[in-house]
Amino acid sequence: MNAINLSAATWKKSARSAAGGNCVEVASLGGGHVGVRDSKDRSGPVLVFTPEEWKAFVGGVKDGEFDL
Numbered sequence: 001m002n003a004i005n006l007s008a009a010t011w012k013k014s015a016r017s018a019a020g021g022n023c024v025e026v027a028s029l030g031g032g033h034v035g036v037r038d039s040k041d042r043s044g045p046v047l048v049f050t051p052e053e054w055k056a057f058v059g060g061v062k063d064g065e066f067d068l
Helices: 053-061
Strands: 026-030 033-038 047-049
Touching: 033 053, 047 053
Parallel strands: none
Antiparallel strands: 026 033, 033 047
C-alpha cells in the first residue's frame, strides 16, 4: 500500500462520546481507506483500514461480535 497522507484528514468523534470523553476518532482517508486514532493521543499512531477491512469491522460491531 502506498503511504497515505494524514495531514488533510478530517477526524470525527462519535456524538455518543461524553463531553471530553476518551474514545477513538475516525477519518475518511480517500480511496475508501479509513483511519482510526486515540482521541487522547492525536499525534500518536493511526490504524489504517482498507475498504474491505472496515466493512468487515463495522459488520462485526453491528452483529455484536465484540460484545463482552
